[in-house]
Amino acid sequence: MAPVTVPVATSYFMVDQQGVVFNMWYLGWFDDAMTQFFTEAGYPYTAMNADGFDVQLVHTEADWREAVRFGEQVMIDVTTERIGSTSFTLSFGVRVGEQERSTGRTVYVVVATDGSGKRPIPPKLRAALESALNEADR
Amino acid sequence: MAPVTVPVATSYFMVDQQGVVFNMWYLGWFDDAMTQFFTEAGYPYTAMNADGFDVQLVHTEADWREAVRFGEQVMIDVTTERIGSTSFTLSFGVRVGEQERSTGRTVYVVVATDGSGKRPIPPKLRAALESALNEADR
Amino acid sequence: MAPVTVPVATSYFMVDQQGVVFNMWYLGWFDDAMTQFFTEAGYPYTAMNADGFDVQLVHTEADWREAVRFGEQVMIDVTTERIGSTSFTLSFGVRVGEQERSTGRTVYVVVATDGSGKRPIPPKLRAALESALNEADR
Amino acid sequence: MAPVTVPVATSYFMVDQQGVVFNMWYLGWFDDAMTQFFTEAGYPYTAMNADGFDVQLVHTEADWREAVRFGEQVMIDVTTERIGSTSFTLSFGVRVGEQERSTGRTVYVVVATDGSGKRPIPPKLRAALESALNEADR
Numbered sequence: 122m123a124p125v126t127v128p129v130a131t132s133y134f135m136v137d138q139q140g141v142v143f144n145m146w147y148l149g150w151f152d153d154a155m156t157q158f159f160t161e162a163g164y165p166y167t168a169m170n171a172d173g174f175d176v177q178l179v180h181t182e183a184d185w186r187e188a189v190r191f192g193e194q195v196m197i198d199v200t201t202e203r204i205g206s207t208s209f210t211l212s213f214g215v216r217v218g219e220q221e222r223s224t225g226r227t228v229y230v231v232v233a234t235d236g237s238g239k240r241p242i243p244p245k246l247r248a249a250l251e252s253a254l255n256e257a258d259r
Numbered sequence: 260m261a262p263v264t265v266p267v268a269t270s271y272f273m274v275d276q277q278g279v280v281f282n283m284w285y286l287g288w289f290d291d292a293m294t295q296f297f298t299e300a301g302y303p304y305t306a307m308n309a310d311g312f313d314v315q316l317v318h319t320e321a322d323w324r325e326a327v328r329f330g331e332q333v334m335i336d337v338t339t340e341r342i343g344s345t346s347f348t349l350s351f352g353v354r355v356g357e358q359e360r361s362t363g364r365t366v367y368v369v370v371a372t373d374g375s376g377k378r379p380i381p382p383k384l385r386a387a388l389e390s391a392l393n394e395a396d397r
Numbered sequence: 398m399a400p401v402t403v404p405v406a407t408s409y410f411m412v413d414q415q416g417v418v419f420n421m422w423y424l425g426w427f428d429d430a431m432t433q434f435f436t437e438a439g440y441p442y443t444a445m446n447a448d449g450f451d452v453q454l455v456h457t458e459a460d461w462r463e464a465v466r467f468g469e470q471v472m473i474d475v476t477t478e479r480i481g482s483t484s485f486t487l488s489f490g491v492r493v494g495e496q497e498r499s500t501g502r503t504v505y506v507v508v509a510t511d512g513s514g515k516r517p518i519p520p521k522l523r524a525a526l527e528s529a530l531n532e533a534d535r
Numbered sequence: 536m537a538p539v540t541v542p543v544a545t546s547y548f549m550v551d552q553q554g555v556v557f558n559m560w561y562l563g564w565f566d567d568a569m570t571q572f573f574t575e576a577g578y579p580y581t582a583m584n585a586d587g588f589d590v591q592l593v594h595t596e597a598d599w600r601e602a603v604r605f606g607e608q609v610m611i612d613v614t615t616e617r618i619g620s621t622s623f624t625l626s627f628g629v630r631v632g633e634q635e636r637s638t639g640r641t642v643y644v645v646v647a648t649d650g651s652g653k654r655p656i657p658p659k660l661r662a663a664l665e666s667a668l669n670e671a672d673r
Binding site for chain 1 (some may be wrong): 553557558559560561562563566587591592593594595596597598633636
Binding site (some may be wrong): 279283285313320323 | 422424428458459461
């Protein structure tokens with residue numbers, strides 16, 4: 122299965138005086154999408170935490186082509202772009218219907234929840250990430 | 260000294276498509292104002308935490324008379340309205356210049372940072388709250 | 398039908414360092430719940446806007462009994478509490494499962510979208526509000 | 536003068552359950568910093584709007600090296616990285632004291648406030664941007 126598609130909420134408080142969803146909320150959406158992605162891929166974020174692992178964002182980038190307006194139903198396609206030893210990259214396609222409005226890419230590092238730093242990607246997380254790996258990259 | 264007056268930030272992301280600061284941000288402002296109030300009253304929030312105390316909101320209410328727009332400098336007057344045994348009430352006046360745009364009131368309960376529940380208001384916090392007690396209530 | 402029950406999103410960015418959803422997001426939820434309520438009651442917010450009407454918050458109050466944590470599914474029960482000539486009051490019950498975590502009440506004034514001020518509640522909005530009127534108040 | 540340095544607010548609501556400012560707020564900070572930058576560079580955002588111009592974000596990227604915690608005073612160094620015909624790029628250095636915690640870069644397109652699309656960068660905006668151009672790029 123690649124990609125995993127998840128819905129996100131367009132709240133009124135996200136819409137600025139230009140009448141469009143303000144840019145920072147896309148990073149909130151990417152985070153919401155990652156959470157749902159892990160749940161659908163079989164390794165929920167809360168289970169990951171219980172196993173002693175957490176993720177930290179170290180890099181993000183996003184491109185906006187077309188704005189999102191209040192009342193539009195946004196779907197996000199999440200694809201695994203890269204699986205490294207302690208980090209991985211997810212890419213996000215933000216759609217309304219079939220129209221892609223913006224795209225993003227974020228790099229996460231796996232850390233221990235006890236604050237002791239980086240950890241190799243644990244097997245359950247690796248399996249979840251592999252399930253949404255871009256076919257072309259396999 | 261009563262009240263304590265503190266500035267808060269009006270960010271572009273707070274302004275909605277009606278062109279006014281969306282209501283939820285006022286609760287963020289009340290919280291920012293409380294933090295600055297404790298600092299000015301001599302018992303910073305971080306010191307309170309280090310001493311093992313934290314505060315939890317249990318009630319809030321707010322009235323909006325006039326909206327705040329992007330670029331306006333907002334000042335908040337913080338007054339202690341009530342000091343109980345484990346809880347206290349702060350009132351907030353949201354001003355632009357001399358014009359009061361809205362008012363709020365929040366009730367906080369003092370809790371232990373170790374999760375063991377309610378605590379009597381510690382002496383240092385009581386002293387800070389008394390410094391901004393409404394003159395009429397003394 | 399009374400009340401109308403709607404789900405709201407618990408995003409990671411709403412959770413503060415106490416590990417609970419920060420208070421201001423409840424006002425965002427009340428707004429999201431109002432939007433969904435109007436849709437379910439047959440007069441969507443966008444249709445109301447197209448008819449030349451908007452709503453402004455003039456008063457809100459909320460009580461917190463129990464916190465909401467990351468990953469919990471929140472449902473909000475929306476009930477019409479009062480229908481006046483130019484304003485109305487909605488009440489909100491914030492639940493996780495059958496457990497009520499907090500409650501809120503907000504007063505909205507109906508205004509014209511052209512900025513010309515207050516308007517009597519239009520018939521379609523009145524009908525929507527009446528559909529969720531508290532049985533005891535009929 | 537290059538760069539322009541501006542303070543931004545670290546609010547409690549920005550801090551997540553990892554105890555650090557959640558990533559999306561950095562985009563809010565970049566926006567706040569841009570607003571203050573235009574004011575200091577002599578062409579405030581409200582004046583730009585009054586002249587019929589607005590800016591839209593089309594690309595952003597950010598790297599996080601070290602987190603920001605509650606109570607830390609954040610300063611942002613804003614530098615003009617590129618001035619094109621209808622777009623420009625600002626870079627942001629997020630500092631606490633002398634320590635750089637993260638960096639960002641955003642690309643903005645100049646548009647007309649009447650919704651008629653892209654515009655060449657107007658002379659007043661160009662002058663403001665040139666005042667913070669990276670010395671090495673002149």
